[in-house]
Amino acid sequence: MLTAAQAEAPIGVFDSGVGGLSVLRALRTQLPQENFVYLSDAAHAPYGERTDEYVTVRALRVAEYLVEQLGVKALVVACNTATAAAVHILRERWPVLPVVGIEPALKPAAAASQTKRVGVMATRGTLQSAKFKVLLDTLQGQAQFVVQPCDGLAAAIENGDDRTTHLLCKTYVRALGNFGRQPGQLDQLVLGCTHYPLVGEMLQNLVGPAVTLVEAGAPVSLQTRRVLAQAGLLRQQSGGSGTTRLLSTGTSQALEGNAARWLSLDGVVESVQTGSAR
Numbered sequence: 001m002l003t004a005a006q007a008e009a010p011i012g013v014f015d016s017g018v019g020g021l022s023v024l025r026a027l028r029t030q031l032p033q034e035n036f037v038y039l040s041d042a043a044h045a046p047y048g049e050r051t052d053e054y055v056t057v058r059a060l061r062v063a064e065y066l067v068e069q070l071g072v073k074a075l076v077v078a079c080n081t082a083t084a085a086a087v088h089i090l091r092e093r094w095p096v097l098p099v100v101g102i103e104p105a106l107k108p109a110a111a112a113s114q115t116k117r118v119g120v121m122a123t124r125g126t127l128q129s130a131k132f133k134v135l136l137d138t139l140q141g142q143a144q145f146v147v148q149p150c151d152g153l154a155a156a157i158e159n160g161d162d163r164t165t166h167l168l169c170k171t172y173v174r175a176l177g178n179f180g181r182q183p184g185q186l187d188q189l190v191l192g193c194t195h196y197p198l199v200g201e202m203l204q205n206l207v208g209p210a211v212t213l214v215e216a217g218a219p220v221s222l223q224t225r226r227v228l229a230q231a232g233l234l235r236q237q238s239g240g241s242g243t244t245r246l247l248s249t250g251t252s253q254a255l256e257g258n259a260a261r262w263l264s265l266d267g268v269v270e271s272v273q274t275g276s277a278r
Helices: 004-008 021-030 052-069 080-093 106-112 130-138 153-158 162-176 196-207 217-230 253-263
Strands: 011-015 036-040 074-077 117-122 144-149 188-191 212-214 244-248
Touching: 011 021, 011 052, 021 036, 021 196, 021 217, 021 253, 036 052, 036 253, 052 074, 052 080, 074 080, 074 217, 080 130, 106 117, 106 130, 106 188, 106 212, 117 162, 117 196, 144 162, 153 162, 153 196, 162 196, 188 196, 196 212, 244 253
Parallel strands: 011 036, 011 074, 036 244, 117 144, 117 188, 188 212
Antiparallel strands: none
């Protein structure tokens, strides 16, 4: 059973690639004293274009490694697709462990919208999930949501392919419709994949300054702080600034490059084995 004596243990964060770095960035801002282990399941990416069964198996394999091999005190599922497919299973497997998931920030976008028309960019896996459909149903009448599956965009960001990333962003933004604050226009854009905030500036330029980009990193970091505090597992400030360890099941280049680019983290990425896809 987890106890306060384990406050020095790291928080495990995982995604299929580098997208979860946007969540890690928010976590490090909110909890600068904490130690983190970030695991990129790059050998099995992208989750957003996989079946729920495949994603569930991978989430379990990765979580098993973080919990049983590294002894993390909490688990942050920094992937919308993995949250939708597997977060309930992870909580059943480790009922005492704080497990924090992520979902597209539809509710705050609807509340903030003046035109009551909200654009949603996400992976096809997220948009087709039962969890996303339930979320949409709970917000019926609060706003009109225009959803756009963004095939290939997470992979382009992952690979640092700025040209393809810009082309895909432009294509998907155009497909969503007109953005702005006039009646009938979309005045909020929900970034429903953790990769997308990494190119937030590019998307902002495409939709214009009047449109608000809504991401889930900050709410996830606040929820993580809350659950750790409730469990008595917050690391004390007197322990000094926390550390961040980077792991990958695939090649290290993408994670190293993006960690340096987006978080100013210049660390060696460790290669790990977390079992087969099945």
